[in-house]
Amino acid sequence: xxxxxxxxxxxxxxxxxxxxxxxxxxxxxxxxxxxxxxxxxxxxxxxxxxxxxxxxxxxxxxxxx
Amino acid sequence: xxxxxxxxxxxxxxxxxxxxxxxxxxxxxxxxxxxxxxxxxxxxxxxxxxxxxxxxxxxxxxxxxxxxxxxxxxxxxxxxxxxxxxxxxxxxxxxxxxxxxxxxxxxxxxxxxxxxxxxxxxxxxxxxxxxxxxxxxxxxxxxxxxxxxxxxxxxxxxxxxxxxxxxxxxxxxxxxxxxxxxxxxxxxxxxxxxxxxxxxxxxxxxxxxxxxxxxxxxxxxxxxxxxxxxxxxxxxxxxxxxxxxxxxxxxxxxxxxxxxxxxxxxxxxxxxxxxxxxxxxxxxxxxxxxxxxxxxxxxxxxxxxxxxxxxxxxxxxxxxxxxxxxxxxxxxxxxxxxxxxxxxxxxxxxxxxxxxxxxxxxxxxxxxxxxxxxxxxxxxxxxxxxxxxxxxxxxxxxxxxxxxxxxxxxxxxxxxxxxxxxxxxxxxxxxxxxxxxxxxxxxxxxxxxxxxxx
Numbered sequence: 260x261x262x263x264x265x266x267x268x269x270x271x272x273x274x275x276x277x278x279x280x281x282x283x284x285x286x287x288x289x290x291x292x293x294x295x296x297x298x299x300x301x302x303x304x305x306x307x308x309x310x311x312x313x314x315x316x317x318x319x320x321x322x323x324x
Numbered sequence: 325x326x327x328x329x330x331x332x333x334x335x336x337x338x339x340x341x342x343x344x345x346x347x348x349x350x351x352x353x354x355x356x357x358x359x360x361x362x363x364x365x366x367x368x369x370x371x372x373x374x375x376x377x378x379x380x381x382x383x384x385x386x387x388x389x390x391x392x393x394x395x396x397x398x399x400x401x402x403x404x405x406x407x408x409x410x411x412x413x414x415x416x417x418x419x420x421x422x423x424x425x426x427x428x429x430x431x432x433x434x435x436x437x438x439x440x441x442x443x444x445x446x447x448x449x450x451x452x453x454x455x456x457x458x459x460x461x462x463x464x465x466x467x468x469x470x471x472x473x474x475x476x477x478x479x480x481x482x483x484x485x486x487x488x489x490x491x492x493x494x495x496x497x498x499x500x501x502x503x504x505x506x507x508x509x510x511x512x513x514x515x516x517x518x519x520x521x522x523x524x525x526x527x528x529x530x531x532x533x534x535x536x537x538x539x540x541x542x543x544x545x546x547x548x549x550x551x552x553x554x555x556x557x558x559x560x561x562x563x564x565x566x567x568x569x570x571x572x573x574x575x576x577x578x579x580x581x582x583x584x585x586x587x588x589x590x591x592x593x594x595x596x597x598x599x600x601x602x603x604x605x606x607x608x609x610x611x612x613x614x615x616x617x618x619x620x621x622x623x624x625x626x627x628x629x630x631x632x633x634x635x636x637x638x639x640x641x642x643x644x645x646x647x648x649x650x651x652x653x654x655x656x657x658x659x660x661x662x663x664x665x666x667x668x669x670x671x672x673x674x675x676x677x678x679x680x681x682x683x684x685x686x687x688x689x690x691x692x693x694x695x696x697x698x699x700x701x702x703x704x705x706x707x708x709x710x711x712x713x714x715x716x717x718x719x720x721x722x723x724x725x726x727x728x729x730x731x732x733x734x735x736x737x738x739x740x741x742x743x744x745x746x747x748x749x750x751x752x753x754x755x756x757x758x759x760x761x762x763x764x765x766x767x768x769x770x771x772x773x774x775x776x777x778x
Contacts, residue, residue, distance in 0.1 A: 261524065262525045262526070264527060265459065265460075265498060265526050266458050266459035267459065267495075267498035268452045268458065268462075268498075269452075270452055270454075270457060271453060273387040275495065302494070302576065303384045303484075303493070303574075303578075304576045305569075307574060308568070308572070312757065315757065315759045316752075316757055316758055319744055319758045320568055320752060324386060
């Protein structure tokens with residue numbers, strides 16, 4: 260099995276992010292990333308909060324995204 | 325940034341810069357200077373350690389609060405920051421949005437900006453948004469700090485704490501090792517972390533090792549339960565009361581810090597609320613400064629004697645204290661201690677029992693009259709507990725460039741935007757829909773949502 264690179268948290272960005280990368284030794288002898296995924300670790304539910312509200316409310320609420 | 329020292333002169337300079345905002349009088353300053361002079365021979369590196377070590381964690385946040393904090397400036401030549409802020413404030417710091425790297429404008433002698441505060445007064449040991457590294461490097465550093473019994477810190481919380489689904493709506497860090505086996509681990513936090521065994525070699529460590537995935541709900545319990553956590557400071561309405569991510573119909577179980585730590589988990593922590601969406605940078609620096617002066621015994625009582633602990637009712641009738649810092653000097657209040665302060669001519673206390681006048685609005689000292697926006701949802705007229713009425717009309721926001729320097733010159737109502745009441749505990753639900761007149765009875769609206777567990 261190869262090595263996994265797990266970076267959580269990722270600094271200097273708004274929100275929460277995880278980097279999850281699988282590496283393997285390449286034929287040339289170097290390290291090669293074979294699979295990688297980014298995960299957003301934050302869900303605030305603005306979609307639900309905005310439902311059935313006054314249509315003018317998102318002007319105020321969505322500033323806070 | 326772990327061992328930056330400040331000199332005695334710098335310390336006094338910072339104190340005088342913050343004096344007005346902190347509510348220190350000239351006599352207090354003299355006392356400090358005297359105390360320093362009477363003490364042991366002045367150490368050029370006094371105090372040896374930075375005044376405050378801060379661990380900063382963020383939950384469901386929007387980074388508006390740190391952005392507002394970056395605008396901080398205090399003007400030492402200003403004897404009364406509230407009344408003279410409009411004319412005298414100058415901003416010395418701008419930041420490059422792309423890199424978040426501070427760029428200093430020419431600073432007047434004696435002025436102090438956020439860079440100085442961060443570099444010389446407090447040490448931010450862990451903060452996802454400002455630290456220089458990612459992943460296991462800061463995580464291991466955090467663990468090593470917490471393992472030190474002499475490491476005392478202030479926990480700064482930004483953003484709502486989401487507690488539904490075992491907190492999995494917000495995961496803040498993933499650390500090597502099994503945190504739940506650490507001495508002093510709070511059992512209440514166990515459901516809110518995920519201990520797992522790695523199946524691959526991870527970050528150079530062989531497979532089969534345990535790691536812990538920490539959620540915001542578990543992380544706050546973990547970091548606040550440490551006896552070396554002197555106090556918890558909440559940055560913004562979200563962290564203090566729940567705020568927007570905890571609004572009605574939200575599914576993530578958002579809670580404010582006070583509710584989560586002290587009501588739900590009964591931890592009895594000292595919590596200093598700095599509400600506002602976002603809070604004015606002056607409030608943040610003055611509140612944190614008061615906490616540091618208190619906890620380091622420089623001016624005993626500056627914090628504890630000036631906490632607004634008046635109760636605020638929630639929808640179930642439970643009363644909780646607000647623990648919001650109010651400046652000591654009546655002319656330099658962070659939040660107006662005198663709830664009788666009136667900028668709004670429609671304030672119900674002005675003509676109790678009579679019909680609202682709906683005519684005048686004192687938007688600022690220089691522009692005393694304007695059309696009232698109460699019917700458009702302005703909350704400036706809501707006064708007294710549980711509503712927090714910040715000093716926006718006098719302290720002002722939005723520094724702009726003028727021939728005389730950078731000046732804070734505006735706030736919502738002066739800009740013809742109804743006051744949304746963003747520093748009040750019920751925000752945003754108590755005043756929603758925003759562009760309709762706010763109902764006078766706020767009790768139908770939940771104050772901290774949801775409060776069933778309390």
